[in-house]
């Protein structure tokens with residue numbers, strides 16, 4: 030078995046805010062194998078986004094180690110982290126985060142401008158990524174704010190793909206979409222998984238989680254095993270509270 | 274991030290805010306156009322002066338001395354020989370006057386007796402023919418050079434072919450060997466005639482004695498004119514045995530350089546005044562740019578967060594915003610240069626008549642490459658100075674927080 034793409038070991042994240050300390054992650058350990066489609070599921074405020082930001086090297090753990098493709102990211106400086114984000118990581122956000130005035134192609138090319146992919150190769154790679162998410166060619170020169178939500182999210186996935194990253198990180202990618210559109214986006218992720226991409230997807234929706242190879246549950250900053258999760262759900266329902 | 278990508282980002286960002294950007298650079302436009310208008314006007318005045326006086330004038334020294342006796346040709350020759358380190362030539366002039374008769378006219382002419390080096394020293398330009406030669410000058414040949422205004426007054430037409438014709442001066446026939454550009458001294462006076470004769474000819478045939486009225490020294494290139502003038506004064510004082518307290522009255526050594534210098538310094542103080550007014554405008558303009566860039570950064574916090582998530586380094590963000598502010602100030606600068614140059618044309622008539630250059634015609638605004646580059650440099654500097662803080666602020670934003678900024 031090859032080394033995992035993501036190897037998180039006993040990671041803590043403590044926020045310091047005006048209201049005091051918030052212990053958002055409490056000793057999380059997690060590995061993701063190459064080619065795996067992992068879903069991280071948990072209720073609101075459980076620490077999903079916090080974990081995602083750490084995995085995406087946008088934030089650093091207060092304690093513990095994170096190895097991305099075997100590299101301990103705590104040894105890297107800001108520029109090296111940026112380099113890592115540019116070349117090894119792809120992000121998909123709940124709110125798409127496209128540049129609204131720019132064309133679809135320009136949006137997908139954007140990450141390439143921060144790497145040393147030669148200008149002559151950019152367009153080809155962007156078109157390839159857009160083809161991989163199934164966006165019809167006729168939209169390539171549209172402004173991104175002229176697209177539907179589902180189309181926008183597929184452009185965003187193409188943007189995450191274009192650098193051929195080690196892992197694609199998606200934080201509630203279907204959160205702003207209706208059921209049918211959400212299904213289409215999930216099918217896109219599934220298709221990428223079949224092509225061998227590594228995907229980590231965050232959701233609080235069990236239906237969404239069913240598309241993944243494996244699901245881990247997070248509650249109150251801790252990862253739970255399936256049994257622990259069932260116990261936790263059972264406990265909360267006996268207390269008369271519905272499942273989040 | 275490559276230069277081309279940066280340029281693309283800058284262009285699209287400015288394009289998105291066209292109206293606001295243009296309003297913001299107004300301060301820069303006003304400041305730069307004031308600077309450029311002034312510089313172009315002053316440049317025009319300088320050009321007019323150089324055109325009128327000739328470049329040679331800056332190297333010319335006017336020398337006169339009278340103490341118990343006048344200057345003689347021998348004094349001039351001694352001066353030229355002994356101060357050869359300072360002067361390329363020293364050349365005498367004698368003023369005289371007599372009647373001159375052409376085929377059709379008889380006029381009273383003002384006559385200057387000179388050596389051939391006089392023409393080179395004073396930068397008089399030939400229109401046709403030639404100046405007289407050393408040999409003609411030494412032997413007292415009967416040759417003459419006159420200016421176009423005199424040709425017109427003697428032959429009826431300034432462009433008449435007169436080289437080779439003769440003039441009758443003081444009872445002798447003189448061959449016209451050359452015609453110079455009109456000096457403008459006589460204006461349109463129909464009785465004005467001015468001739469050059471060889472110095473020795475003038476002394477022996479017209480004037481009747483050999484004293485020198487005026488001496489011109491043509492300093493070597495790159496000389497310190499004040500020092501040359503001082504050494505000349507000392508030399509004359511020794512030669513004429515002028516006591517210390519009589520120097521002021523007896524010796525008169527004068528350089529055009531000092532006149533040009535004086536005018537320059539007058540215009541410099543004018544320019545300093547205008548520049549300080551302009552810098553206030555540039556300062557206000559710069560603050561406007563900074564304000565707009567800060568607004569820009571705030572409006573685009575999410576975009577900045579996104580770019581960082583996609584792999585932009587801090588310096589990519591800094592460069593992007595810095596280039597944007599530099600472009601703003603450069604655009605302002607270019608508009609300002611164009612407006613300022615046009616403004617200088619509008620003002621040149623006024624300035625021309627104020628400075629006495631005819632009916633506001635002689636003055637053409639003039640901008641040299643150096644001042645344009647300087648102004649461009651100032652624009653870049655303003656862009657950097659006032660864009661740096663907003664750009665750094667953008668670069669320091671935390672990616673997580675900015676991605677979720679509402």
Ligand SMILES: Nc1ncnc2c1ncn2[C@@H]1O[C@H](COP(=O)(O)OP(=O)(O)OP(=O)(O)O)[C@@H](O)[C@H]1O
Nearest residue numbers: 044045046051053072073074075076077078079080
């Ligand atoms: N910058 C911050 N400063 C202080 N506390 C924070 C900060 N970011 C998150 N938290 C806290 O950390 C905890 C986990 O937040 P996180 O955003 O990871 O939750 P989440 O699982 O993504 O929730 P949701 O499903 O609502 O997005 C929450 O209690 C939150 O209030």
Ligand SMILES: [Mg+2]
Nearest residue numbers: 077078079200
């Ligand atoms: Mg979240």
